[in-house]
Amino acid sequence: MEQVQLNSNVFSLLEDKIKMIKKGSEAIYLVGPIKLPVNLDGKTVEFKWYSWLKSENATEDFQRVINQLSSANLADYQQSSVLVYGDFEYDEDALIRMHSICHTGDIFGSKRCDCGYQLKQSMKMITEHGTGALFYLANHEGRGIGLFSKAIAYILQENGFDTVEANEELGFADDSRNYDDAIEVLKALRSKPVTLITNNPKKLKALKAAGLPVSGRTPLWGDISEYNKKYLQTKVKKSGHMG
Secondary structure (H helix, E strand, O other): OOOOOOOHHHHHHHHHHEEEEEEOOEEEEEEEEEEEEEEEOOEEEEEEEEEEEEEOOOOOOHHHHHHOHHHOOHHHOOOEEEEEEOOOOOOOOOEEEEEEOOHHHHHOOOOOOOHHHHHHHHHHHHHHHOOEEEEEEOOOHHHHOOHHHHHHHHHHHOOOOOHHHHHHHOOOOOOOOOOHHHHHHHHHHOOOOEEEEOOOHHHHHHHHHOOOOEEEEEOOOOOOOOOOHHHHHHHHHOOOOOO
16 A cells, blocks of 8 residues: 655644654654543543554654554554543652453453453542553453453363463463553653552562652452452462452
């Protein structure tokens, strides 16, 4: 597909909304903020929304980057994003959530996991707190194994395997998620300390290892049912999740 040359008037509307975060020869392009009114339990809450795209070739020619979008087939891949609430850059105390995409839980409301509950609850916690950000990490499906592999793992789980065993039987690690890109975006948006909404010690470790100032952790449990009880117990017993 032939690249489209962007109209200069259109580009002038976009250039101030794009930021390049350089990582060696690679780059993360962050676009936003964009006003995003969200329905949260019947109440409209306005967030600031950003999305990002990683590229192997860093260039500050943003017009060239945009010109290539129509031929990049980005719909075949997932891009991550972040919802920001309040004065995230400057407020002293901010909550953040590194939320891994869960197609079945977040979209369909599956009760095999607690992901959909955690997504909505963390958004509520952030808005009630007054400042924060929810990072929605699109390459984390099934703890990093992808949606198709997750479906196969679910079949194993229906036949007696727990979450960890199913992933390992398919040749995957228990948890192969990587937070490097999200951490770079967080650094670009805020330098002050953050409180992490999580039960997962690996997320806390990743932030601290990157040198980010972490002021604390807030647990996030709930929506326990007959469908996800074993799944949640496995998180604690085998994956080290904290209360």
